[in-house]
Amino acid sequence: xxxxxxxxxxxxxxxxxxxxxxxxxxxxxxxxxxxxxxxxxxxxxxxxxxxxxxxxxxxxxxxxxxxxxxxxxxxxxxxxxxxxxxxxxxxxxxxxxxxxxxxxxxxxxxxxxxxxxxxxxxxxxxxxxxxxxxxxxxxxxxxxxxxxxxxxxxxxxxxxxxxxxxxxxxxxxxxxxxxxxxxxxxxxxxxxxxxxxxxxxxxxxxxxxxxxxxxxxxxxxxxxxxxxxxx
Amino acid sequence: xxxxxxxxxxxxxxxxxxxxxxxxxxxxxxxxxxxxxxxxxxxxxxxxxxxxxxxxxxxxxxxxxxxxxxxxxxxxxxxxxxxxxxxxxxxxxxxxxxxxxxxxxxxxxxxxxxxxxxxxxxxxxxxxxxxxxxxxxxxxxxxxxxxxxxxxxxxxxxxxxxxxxxxxxxxxxxxxxxxxxxxxxxxxxxxxxxxxxxxxxxxxxxxxxxxxxxxxxxxxxxxxxxxxxxxxxxxxxxxxxxxxxxxxxxxxxxxxxxxxxxxxxxxxxxxxxxxxxxxxxxxxxxxxxxxxxxxxxxxxxxxxxxxxxxxxxxxxxxxxxxxxxxxxxxxxxxxxxxxxxxxxxxxxxxxxxxxxxxxxxxxxxxx
Numbered sequence: 147x148x149x150x151x152x153x154x155x156x157x158x159x160x161x162x163x164x165x166x167x168x169x170x171x172x173x174x175x176x177x178x179x180x181x182x183x184x185x186x187x188x189x190x191x192x193x194x195x196x197x198x199x200x201x202x203x204x205x206x207x208x209x210x211x212x213x214x215x216x217x218x219x220x221x222x223x224x225x226x227x228x229x230x231x232x233x234x235x236x237x238x239x240x241x242x243x244x245x246x247x248x249x250x251x252x253x254x255x256x257x258x259x260x261x262x263x264x265x266x267x268x269x270x271x272x273x274x275x276x277x278x279x280x281x282x283x284x285x286x287x288x289x290x291x292x293x294x295x296x297x298x299x300x301x302x303x304x305x306x307x308x309x310x311x312x313x314x315x316x317x318x319x320x321x322x323x324x325x326x327x328x329x330x331x332x333x334x335x336x337x338x339x340x341x342x343x344x345x346x347x348x349x350x351x352x353x354x355x356x357x358x359x360x361x362x363x364x365x366x367x368x369x370x371x372x373x374x375x376x377x
Numbered sequence: 378x379x380x381x382x383x384x385x386x387x388x389x390x391x392x393x394x395x396x397x398x399x400x401x402x403x404x405x406x407x408x409x410x411x412x413x414x415x416x417x418x419x420x421x422x423x424x425x426x427x428x429x430x431x432x433x434x435x436x437x438x439x440x441x442x443x444x445x446x447x448x449x450x451x452x453x454x455x456x457x458x459x460x461x462x463x464x465x466x467x468x469x470x471x472x473x474x475x476x477x478x479x480x481x482x483x484x485x486x487x488x489x490x491x492x493x494x495x496x497x498x499x500x501x502x503x504x505x506x507x508x509x510x511x512x513x514x515x516x517x518x519x520x521x522x523x524x525x526x527x528x529x530x531x532x533x534x535x536x537x538x539x540x541x542x543x544x545x546x547x548x549x550x551x552x553x554x555x556x557x558x559x560x561x562x563x564x565x566x567x568x569x570x571x572x573x574x575x576x577x578x579x580x581x582x583x584x585x586x587x588x589x590x591x592x593x594x595x596x597x598x599x600x601x602x603x604x605x606x607x608x609x610x611x612x613x614x615x616x617x618x619x620x621x622x623x624x625x626x627x628x629x630x631x632x633x634x635x636x637x638x639x640x641x642x643x644x645x646x647x648x649x650x651x652x653x654x655x656x657x658x659x660x661x662x663x664x665x666x667x668x669x670x671x672x673x674x675x676x677x678x679x680x681x682x683x684x685x686x687x688x689x690x691x692x693x694x695x696x697x698x699x700x701x702x703x704x705x706x707x708x709x710x711x712x713x714x715x716x717x718x719x720x721x722x723x724x725x726x727x728x729x730x731x732x733x734x735x736x737x738x739x740x741x742x743x744x
Contacts, residue, residue, distance in 0.1 A: 268460075268461050270457050270458075270459065270460045270461065271460060271461045271462075271463065273423075273425055273457060273460075274455070274457055274460045275463070275474075275478070276425075276448055276449045277423055277448075277449070277451075277453070277454065277455045277457075277527070278449075278454075278474065278475045278478040278479050278523075278527050279449050279450070279475075279478035279479040279480070279481050279482050279527070279528075280449055280478045281447075281449060284478065288474075289463060292465045293464065293465060
């Protein structure tokens, strides 16, 4: 088989991977951004505890999170029941379940860079803008969003890349269902298991090139922005 | 009628606050040592300090720290100390952001003429520049302009002139006076500089460890020891008010009458008939018991000694002299050596002549 034929055959997995990463990042923007704001601006014991909880995916083996997610996704649990009520499907071994799992394990990759970036914004400036009459939403959209552009970009790169690269949790929560949960990393594992090294080679190389390309483009924009601001 | 009253109580960062003041429509200076709680007072009035109990009444609008309200709606514009400009907006956008956002504030005062402020501060050439292209002084001017663009009934400026040179300071001082007069918006300034205080304030509040130790109008406050304690004995001085009665343009002098005594000011100031204030440094003055007809100095005042205060650990004494008749008198603070005091045998109620050269009035001492 030629390289082109292998990539065409694996196209559903490639598309599924990109879809999963983009949808995950979209939800992380909605969920992770308020959390980053909360952790950056409200320092208390409870929030420090929250901060440690949200960082757990960085230190725990993916199997631990995967195992508990499977337990919580069980149709007998509240979450499981609620989801069945909502969609008629169960969470485990579905794309939706995979999205939810991805949001959870990529959360620290979204929160931490953004939180650092928000904390760097001078609080006196926020005060001055509030005094001018800016509402909270105006401060977010007109001051924080443009000032934390780099933070958002870094959060996006890391979460996107990490979702593409995750394997353990995806395997446990999603399994290997073609077109539903069979993402690139699973596909490579599957090919190796079946001793089709040529396919594994092509996909792995594709992933390396793709990831390098994405990271380079985003870091390039990021550095250009940083230089642009100074001149 | 503008009426602003502020009441702040409670404990914050190891200080126990007890601040109660009614502001008149003039310019008030808040003076105090570093760490006396000045900036906390500013934070409290503007609503950012939630630990202290505060009640701020602005023309009948009451803002109570115990009743949650939107801070951004308070009709107060504040220039916080060292506040940065919005980095991704140029100077023009920074100013128009303040103009646009403050529209939601409900105020009784007329909005200020921002074009005129931009012209007066001389920042019209900076409008297209970004904050990181400006010097420290330029940033402060833009920040001041941005603060004045905010629609408000009360203006608070926390050290607004700390990075400015003498020329710009003079511009800012006269602009603030002009705004205060024209729009009748009360202004509260936090400052350490005696020149700034003398030139601009109508009233002075002295703050120590969160409490008002004394407050009063400018000429009163210059004589109290709390004031001297903060500004230093070297700067101790008094403010006298006079009326311009003659000008000699070929000699470039302005003659004024202070409680009936003629004083010569170097330079051309104001118009004939207008009131003027001069600051006389306590250490610049000579005294004599006899009239000095062949005077080596242009200026002579005559008065009687009201109070003599010897300083414990220095060679100096401070004298307070009452000048003018009993209805229309002014007080002058002078500082001489204890040695001279003994040599001239000066006692309380003695009549003495006070002499000083016109060169002791630098431009900043004439208000």
